[in-house]
Amino acid sequence: MKQKRFILQESEIPTQWYNVQAEMPNKVLPFKNPGTGEKMGPEDLYPIFAKECCNQELNQKDTWINIPEPIREKYAYYRCTPLVRAYGLEEALDTPAHIYFKNESVNPLGSHKINSALAQAYYLKQEGITNVTTETGAGQWGAALSYAAKLFGLEAAVYQVKISYEQKPYRRSVMQLFGAQVTPSPSMSTKFGRRILTDFPNHQGSLGTAISEALELAMSTPNCKYSLGSVLNHVCLHQTVIGLEAEKQMAMAGEYPDEVIACFGGGSNFCGIALPFLRHNFNGSRHTRFTAVEPTACPKLTKGKFDYDFGDEGCMTPLIPMYTLGHDFRPSNIHAGGLRYHGAGAIVSQLLKDGFIEAMDAEQLEVFKAAELFAKSEGIVPAPESSHAIYGVIQRALECKKTGEKKVILFNLSGHGLIDMTAYDDYMSGNMVNTTL
Numbered sequence: 001m002k003q004k005r006f007i008l009q010e011s012e013i014p015t016q017w018y019n020v021q022a023e024m025p026n027k028v029l030p031f032k033n034p035g036t037g038e039k040m041g042p043e044d045l046y047p048i049f050a051k052e053c054c055n056q057e058l059n060q061k062d063t064w065i066n067i068p069e070p071i072r073e074k075y076a077y078y079r080c081t082p083l084v085r086a087y088g089l090e091e092a093l094d095t096p097a098h099i100y101f102k103n104e105s106v107n108p109l110g111s112h113k114i115n116s117a118l119a120q121a122y123y124l125k126q127e128g129i130t131n132v133t134t135e136t137g138a139g140q141w142g143a144a145l146s147y148a149a150k151l152f153g154l155e156a157a158v159y160q161v162k163i164s165y166e167q168k169p170y171r172r173s174v175m176q177l178f179g180a181q182v183t184p185s186p187s188m189s190t191k192f193g194r195r196i197l198t199d200f201p202n203h204q205g206s207l208g209t210a211i212s213e214a215l216e217l218a219m220s221t222p223n224c225k226y227s228l229g230s231v232l233n234h235v236c237l238h239q240t241v242i243g244l245e246a247e248k249q250m251a252m253a254g255e256y257p258d259e260v261i262a263c264f265g266g267g268s269n270f271c272g273i274a275l276p277f278l279r280h281n282f283n284g285s286r287h288t289r290f291t292a293v294e295p296t297a298c299p300k301l302t303k304g305k306f307d308y309d310f311g312d313e314g315c316m317t318p319l320i321p322m323y324t325l326g327h328d329f330r331p332s333n334i335h336a337g338g339l340r341y342h343g344a345g346a347i348v349s350q351l352l353k354d355g356f357i358e359a360m361d362a363e364q365l366e367v368f369k370a371a372e373l374f375a376k377s378e379g380i381v382p383a384p385e386s387s388h389a390i391y392g393v394i395q396r397a398l399e400c401k402k403t404g405e406k407k408v409i410l411f412n413l414s415g416h417g418l419i420d421m422t423a424y425d426d427y428m429s430g431n432m433v434n435t436t437l
């Protein structure tokens with residue numbers, strides 16, 4: 001019988017995260033204070049994020065960072081996650097390529113977001129914080145943080161992008177079940193939200209808007225800090241457990257990836273799967289190709305420009321060196337809520353600029369066709385976000401069919417889509433449209 005799943009024991013959960021910042025040939029440019037234009041140090045970020053996360057954010061020195069034991073203990077609830085050989089998809093595509101996926105949907109929350117939520121909640125608790133605020137799009141991050149907050153004894157308040165709050169009511173229920181307070185954004189509960197609603201009464205919300213509201217609440221509430229589920233360097237760092245495990249599992253399968261592919265919102269799951277393999281490209285020992293797949297409706301990597309920009313619509317964050325469509329960009333209402341963000345994280349942006357990684361974009365309808373094929377051949381309903389990666393994999397596997405190359409393709413299945421069935425209903429009923437810029 002063919003071996004399909006590659007499983008690691010609990011004892012093989014990584015003990016350290018991989019900090020690519022220490023090894024990048026061109027370092028990430030410093031964050032800047034929007035008021036003074038001055039370069040920011042970790043202390044400048046302490047009022048917003050957990051101190052340890054601020055230190056990790058700007059750490060360009062240590063290649064490996066220890067994972068505290070209480071976080072590893074929580075990881076053990078669901079890690080190590082399986083690596084799976086997608087024989088069914090290979091057969092459906094009639095491709096000579098070998099396709100593998102790392103299944104990050106296999107945890108109580110259903111997406112990779114929990115890997116960083118646990119770390120951030122732990123560090124906040126450690127320094128005596130009692131309340132945490134955040135934003136969420138489709139709700140995966142909000143659900144993950146709500147759960148992590150509950151585990152470590154913090155109160156969570158989540159601003160959910162209004163369009164997702166309405167399209168994905170069950171993720172709201174999940175957050176509420178864990179005890180979080182959930183508010184659709186833009187809302188009347190913050191100064192920024194009130195300003196937006198006065199100017200644009202029908203504003204559907206965006207991650208950039210929800211971030212501003214969550215930040216405002218954090219800064220005006222005592223003993224409260226803010227937590228972000230993507231984009232930032234420390235979030236990408238926490239996600240490297242994905243690729244570090246996958247590297248061992250690929251070795252168990254006796255292969256090494258020629259292609260690594262992930263969907264792209266702000267960069268956390270892409271970094272998670274890609275960076276531990278990319279480190280072998282830096283010294284020339286491997287030549288893997290890395291591709292981030294983003295929606296055509298929100299194409300910061302393929303159509304954005306590299307510049308200093310804000311991480312939020314309300315201009316409250318530091319200025320970040322990133323590929324961006326502009327902090328006031330309003331993406332159309334595609335179902336992949338987690339990919340509706342205007343900018344790319346600083347690490348990915350620098351790597352793209354330096355030619356270490358590539359990007360492609362995908363239309364919504366093509367993405368759902370890819371999702372359908374994957375569901376039918378592998379028996380898993382992928383998240384609309386993750387389906388962008390599947391679309392990319394199919395493009396590459398079909399190229400192999402043309403050329404006859406037996407490439408090894410690895411992708412990250414960042415989450416399942418079982419709470420996104422309204423999106424699939426829309427697709428199956430023929431109502432779904434492609435939305436471009």
Ligand SMILES: *Cc1c(COP(=O)(O)O)cnc(C)c1O
Binds near residue numbers: 339
């Ligand atoms: C949030 C999310 C994404 C996009 O965020 P990244 O930080 O780019 O990974 C992708 N897939 C799923 C399932 C998500 O929840």
